[in-house]
Amino acid sequence: MKPKVGIPRALLYYYYFPLWRAFFQSLGAEVSLSGPTNKTVLGRGLKQAGDDVCLPVKLAFGHILELAGRVDYLFLPRLVSVAPGEYICPKFLGLPDMVRQTVDGLPPLIDTTVDLYRRHSSLWPTFARTGQRLKCGRWLVYAAYRRALAEQGRFESLLRAGRPPEQAMALAARDGNEQPPETAEQPLVAVIGHPYNIYDHYISMNLLQRLRAAGVRPVTAEMLSEETVRREAATLPKRLFWTLSRRMTGAAFYYLRDARVQGMIHVASFACGPDSITGELIERRARREGHVPFLNLTLDEHTGEAGVVTRLEAFLDMLQRCRGGGVPAAGPCRDGAPAAGTEETAGRAGCALPALVPSAAGGGNFR
Amino acid sequence: MFCRPAYKQYDDCEVLPVKVTFPHMGHAWICLSAMLEYLGVSVVVPPPSSKRTLTLGVKHGPEFACLPLKLNLGNFIEAREAGADTVLMAGGCGPCRFGYYAQVEHAILEDLGHHYRLVVMEPPQRHIGELLAKIKYVTGQSSWWQVVQGIRFGYCKARAVDELEMAAHRLRPREAVPGATSAAFKDALRVVVQAGRPADMPAAVARAREIMAAVAVEARPVLRVGIVGEIYTLLEPFANLDIERRLGELGVEVDRSIYLSEWINDHLFLGLLRNMRSRRAACRAAAPYLNHCVGGHGQETVGSTVLYARAGYDGVIQLLPFTCMPEIVAHSILPRLDIPTLTLTMDEQSGEAGLVTRLEAFVDLLEQRGKRRVSLPAAAPA
Numbered sequence: 001m002k003p004k005v006g007i008p009r010a011l012l013y014y015y016y017f018p019l020w021r022a023f024f025q026s027l028g029a030e031v032s033l034s035g036p037t038n039k040t041v042l043g044r045g046l047k048q049a050g051d052d053v054c055l056p057v058k059l060a061f062g063h064i065l066e067l068a069g070r071v072d073y074l075f076l077p078r079l080v081s082v083a084p085g086e087y088i089c090p091k092f093l094g095l096p097d098m099v100r101q102t103v104d105g106l107p108p109l110i111d112t113t114v115d116l117y118r119r120h121s122s123l124w125p126t127f128a129r130t131g132q133r134l135k136c137g138r139w140l141v142y143a144a145y146r147r148a149l150a151e152q153g154r155f156e157s158l159l160r161a162g163r164p165p166e167q168a169m170a171l172a173a174r175d176g177n178e179q180p181p182e183t184a185e186q187p188l189v190a191v192i193g194h195p196y197n198i199y200d201h202y203i204s205m206n207l208l209q210r211l212r213a214a215g216v217r218p219v220t221a222e223m224l225s226e227e228t229v230r231r232e233a234a235t236l237p238k239r240l241f242w243t244l245s246r247r248m249t250g251a252a253f254y255y256l257r258d259a260r261v262q263g264m265i266h267v268a269s270f271a272c273g274p275d276s277i278t279g280e281l282i283e284r285r286a287r288r289e290g291h292v293p294f295l296n297l298t299l300d301e302h303t304g305e306a307g308v309v310t311r312l313e314a315f316l317d318m319l320q321r322c323r324g325g326g327v328p329a330a331g332p333c334r335d336g337a338p339a340a341g342t343e344e345t346a347g348r349a350g351c352a353l354p355a356l357v358p359s360a361a362g363g364g365n366f367r
Numbered sequence: 368m369f370c371r372p373a374y375k376q377y378d379d380c381e382v383l384p385v386k387v388t389f390p391h392m393g394h395a396w397i398c399l400s401a402m403l404e405y406l407g408v409s410v411v412v413p414p415p416s417s418k419r420t421l422t423l424g425v426k427h428g429p430e431f432a433c434l435p436l437k438l439n440l441g442n443f444i445e446a447r448e449a450g451a452d453t454v455l456m457a458g459g460c461g462p463c464r465f466g467y468y469a470q471v472e473h474a475i476l477e478d479l480g481h482h483y484r485l486v487v488m489e490p491p492q493r494h495i496g497e498l499l500a501k502i503k504y505v506t507g508q509s510s511w512w513q514v515v516q517g518i519r520f521g522y523c524k525a526r527a528v529d530e531l532e533m534a535a536h537r538l539r540p541r542e543a544v545p546g547a548t549s550a551a552f553k554d555a556l557r558v559v560v561q562a563g564r565p566a567d568m569p570a571a572v573a574r575a576r577e578i579m580a581a582v583a584v585e586a587r588p589v590l591r592v593g594i595v596g597e598i599y600t601l602l603e604p605f606a607n608l609d610i611e612r613r614l615g616e617l618g619v620e621v622d623r624s625i626y627l628s629e630w631i632n633d634h635l636f637l638g639l640l641r642n643m644r645s646r647r648a649a650c651r652a653a654a655p656y657l658n659h660c661v662g663g664h665g666q667e668t669v670g671s672t673v674l675y676a677r678a679g680y681d682g683v684i685q686l687l688p689f690t691c692m693p694e695i696v697a698h699s700i701l702p703r704l705d706i707p708t709l710t711l712t713m714d715e716q717s718g719e720a721g722l723v724t725r726l727e728a729f730v731d732l733l734e735q736r737g738k739r740r741v742s743l744p745a746a747a748p749a
């Protein structure tokens with residue numbers, strides 16, 4: 001019988017699910033994903049996790065509980081680092097322990113460590129150990145690893161082309177040559193936030209869909225190449241050591257200089273540590289440059305949908321007025337904007353995510 | 368060789384005279400200013416952290432920044448008013464926020480119009496050359512030998528202060544006259560602060576010990592409680608609302624999981640001094656529960672709690688600033704450990720009244736439990 005491996009639809013699912021899914025499926029396992037976030041899932045997470053924990057981690061607990069009863073293994077890698085010299089967030093480092101110590105009746109956890117902190121480290125050891133846990137032969141594991149990297153590569157180029165993660169995941173699995181999405185001449189609004197906040201429909205209160213419905217095209221950090229965000233983030237006084245936050249900050253700086261971007265929405269989690277630092281850096285830069293209207297949304301479990309919608313509508317109205325050429329009613333408007341960035345938003349070379357995949361091209365590091 | 372080097376003038380170069388300040392963290396200023404002044408650096412110690420410091424930090428700092436960042440910021444604003452022009456701070460390379468404190472604070476100060484020179488000491492594991500260059504920059508013409516002597520002097524002071532604190536922790540629950548320990552501690556601390564040269568230290572330490580020894584005590588049963596958590600909140604009485612004194616007055620002998628000199632040994636001397644408690648033991652003890660470093664002192668918090676449980680302590684109190692990431696990870700694990708724990712989250716709204724009530728309730732609980740433990744030795748852990 002096929003073992004069932006559960007993967008929670010939370011946290012870095014939005015970045016790495018295709019990698020994990022392809023790997024487990026190639027090993028002959030069945031991958032079971034928790035359902036989309038809803039009130040019940042969130043409610044269970046809130047009950048289980050401590051009060052002080054940030055919303056995304058609480059939500060992850062909810063998804064884990066949803067899976068706990070119906071899978072043979074729970075895949076919960078310890079994500080220490082996905083890029084040299086960088087971490088993600090202390091909570092990612094401790095998540096498997098937090099879960100193991102607080103949730104009863106868990107299936108066995110597969111909590112292999114992903115640690116690319118040192119230069120030239122590779123993902124292979126992580127996958128090798130994961131394969132061992134499932135008692136698979138080394139060659140089978142290696143083949144699965146290569147397939148996983150290939151699928152992740154496809155996924156990342158779809159992301160870069162402007163697909164939202166869940167769409168890109170579906171397309172990457174089919175390996176089809178899809179038409180690129182419509183990119184009509186629409187005003188752009190940059191949405192800067194952790195992927196697990198902005199792409200979760202329930203948590204973000206359909207922010208991206210609302211923007212599209214209002215006739216603007218949301219652009220995010222995931223649509224920029226790693227080089228671009230790195231170059232932009234390098235203008236900071238010190239290298240940021242959190243991968244997600246570095247990407248968000250770099251992307252924000254890039255979009256602040258892109259003449260087509262008409263507004264910026266920063267989405268933060270209540271009580272998120274890294275956001276409190278990078279949000280400050282981004283907002284200060286935006287204010288200093290002063291020509292892109294900026295909206296800060298902080299999400300927590302008590303955020304009322306009505307309040308968010310009102311603020312969003314007011315913000316969009318303001319953008320509209322700016323576009324109409326009228327005098328801005330509130331906040332600054334673009335005047336004498338700097339030249340557009342040097343890159344197109346779609347169809348860039350390079351890799352959207354920290355160097356996970358490039359190594360796929362040149363032989364696996366069999367260590 | 369112990370004499371003070373003459374004050375270094377910068378008038379022959381483009382660098383302006385440097386008046387160095389640093390953020391407060393409990394009694395760390397004693398050790399830092401001793402070291403810098405020994406090296407002829409002029410130091411502006413920020414006024415002790417106060418309500419005003421906090422108000423300034425909260426007003427200008429990011430809303431969800433942790434409490435230490437806000438207090439640091441307040442310290443810098445107040446030190447600026449006292450004439451400081453250079454900030455000396457430690458850095459870090461993650462995963463915790465502390466590594467980016469200096470840069471964010473600097474950006475905020477710049478926007479406020481307080482132009483500081485920023486000297487960040489990044490951890491020596493990485494760019495040792497850069498660190499040495501920065502030390503040279505701050506200390507001017509001092510020779511390396513003098514720098515080493517200065518560091519030794521500062522460390523000596525840290526040891527002395529820690530010894531006094533430990534004595535106060537032991538005496539306070541047993542003192543015959545309420546308040547006598549705290550008064551003696553203040554006097555003894557002043558003696559240590561006033562020792563201006565390394566050669567004065569032995570006499571000052573002896574005198575301080577005498578002062579502490581003169582506190583009259585009574586033999587009475589006391590509870591023993593370990594205090595763990597985020598280092599700044601542990602070391603800074605203003606941030607923890609003077610919890611050690613309050614517990615002492617409730618009849619509790621406290622032990623703090625980390626003292627300044629231990630921190631210096633772990634982080635500046637890279638644990639080279641062997642004869643003292645080190646974070647390695649705590650991390651080893653934490654491994655079954657939290658098997659990876661999570662930044663800050665998260666793993667040490669879990670490990671120290673395990674060690675306190677093994678050592679037969681009555682309870683453990685965890686202190687953390689609101690939104691502190693490593694301690695939140697630790698917090699979710701503490702209830703699994705076989706010892707009663709109380710977690711106190713400190714932020715700008717923490718009030719004394721609430722704290723006192725919670726401490727009293729916790730102490731009551733420990734007393735009840737202690738009695739039960741005595742009468743029913745085989746009782747299952749509560």
Ligand code: SF4
Nearest residue numbers: 054089091269272273
């Ligand atoms: S980065 Fe922020 S939101 Fe994400 S886990 Fe860490 S604290 Fe939570």
Ligand code: SF4
Nearest residue numbers: 433463465663691692
């Ligand atoms: S350990 Fe906690 S309080 Fe200290 S910098 Fe990190 S998050 Fe802030």
